[in-house]
Amino acid sequence: MELSDVTVIGNSIGGWIAAEMALLNNGRVSGIILIDAVGVVVPGHPIADVSKLTPEQLAALSFHRPEWRSAPPASAPRPAPNLAALAPYAGREMADPTLLSRLGELDLPTHVIWGESDRIVDPDYGRAIASAIHGSKFTLLPAAGHLPQLEAPEQLLGAIWDLGAGLTPTSILRGRPLAAGRRR
Secondary structure, eight states: OOOOSEEEEEETHHHHHHHHHHHTOOSOEEEEEEESOOBOOOTTOOOOOGGGOOHHHHHHHHOSSGGGSOOOOTTSOOOOOOHHHHHHHHTTTTBOTTHHHHGGGOOSOEEEEEETTOSSSOHHHHHHHHHHSTTOEEEEETTOOSOHHHHOHHHHHHHHHTTOTTOOHHHHHHTOOSSTTOOO
């Protein structure tokens, strides 16, 4: 069974992957939702270099309220982002200098959702992504950072359902198209 009419949702580097999947133009992806996505180069809006950050510093950049992130017990090992695994794919900059211009090739329903307190990549970075994709929608989530699925899940789900054009929890579960007639 071949999957088609799939809305791909990705956060951070997962947003970059979602965009690249859509750019494959294989007819399977019918829409994308990019949540605080990295992957493009936007002059004046760099992606934070997370490779040298402590977990506390990373939380300060990632959350609207860094104290919200519960601290593990002192005896527990402190996991860091698996940068060694990401490096071969994303490079040190976590960006592809060609991606922003390639996003203009997309002709799919696209929703770019951003936490207003994201300090990994600021909201203007997200607006640049949305501007590069014809007809995309941009939504800023108040009191949310880089990981709204953890910090503000109700707001995020509301923004996802609000994409419109027939996107509902039921249509996602049934694999219905995001928007009729917007195929490549």
